Amino acid sequence: MPRIRGASIEEHHELVWADLAEAVRQLLLERGYDEITMGHIAARAGLARNTLYNYAADKPALIRALTERASRPMRERVAAIAAQPATPAADRLARIVEAVLEASTDQALQPMFRPGSGPLVAEVPKGPDNPFTAVVSEVENVVREGITRGEFRDVGDVALTVELLSGAMRAGAEHIGREATAYAATVRSAQELILACLAPVQGRT
Template sequence: MPRIRGASIEEHHEMVWAELAGALRELLLERDYDSINMGHIAARAGLARNTLYNYARDKSALVLALTERAARPALARVAAIAGRAEEPAAARLREIVEAFLRASMDQALQPMFRPGAGPLVAEVPKGPGNPFNAIVAEVENVVRDGIGRGEFRDVGDVPLTVELLSGVVRAGAERLGREPGAFATTVHASQEVILAALNHRPGERSVQD
């Protein structure tokens, strides 16, 4: 029976998950995602390969679990920003974009933003437990708030609009995966494209005018 570290089984599992996340981060700095296998992750985390299968059935499932865990701080940050209702919606959106792009640079999240990661993204469970869906819901609330205050134009279908604009942020995250040094310019460009889609067009009047 494997030696239990920590004061409880739960604490032991948390420690193992932390080691697995650290192992994946290190490996992704050294090699391409597709060249990493379960044996590499187990060895780097100091685990027997058979033990690793207690946490995930294969690499895809393991990376998804690590991604969901790594995304939780980003969700908390985005929710805190979105909840500052006294601030203009545009300012909150700018900060959310920056916070999410910064979080995307975590090596544990980068597999979700690699070109061709569609199948991996599609496997993330749907529903309120999905951290990415929860982040999108927070952004939708900010956009609705901005429309209600007259800051943004009425875009009609808010979920569709946010879904389309999320492609801008994903493109930014993919770029940062290739060029981490381009953070400032990528954030600025993403913010400008998103706000240009939401702001009133020339000649339009807001409900506050």
């Protein structure tokens, strides 16, 4: 029977998931996603390969599970920020931008934001099972509230606008991944750019 780490089975599983996240991160720094096998991940995490299959049936399933787990704190933080109707929409949106870019520095999530991580991103499911879908939904709600209150201009298609603005967020995350010292400046620039795109046009009501 494998040795149990931690004070309980639950704590043991959390420690293993943390090891798996770090193993994937390290391997992605060394080789392309397609070159990484479940055997590589198990070896780097210090697990027997058959033990790894207790956590995920294959590599795509493992990536989905790791991303979902790692993104929970960000999703909870974004939801808490969005659920503050007394706070101006622009302030909430600026804080959401910061929350997402801060999450991009998390070692477990950072591979998702690395340049050239297309194959890795492709493993994350589309639709409601995507861990970032909840974040997008919260942003759309904040933008709609801002439009209703006259804080933002009427952009027409809110979903499309948020999708386009999310490109700026990803670009910011990739920049931070390349230059960690540029974190604060990148957050400010992303906030300014996104809020400028939503600002009311002068002279129009």
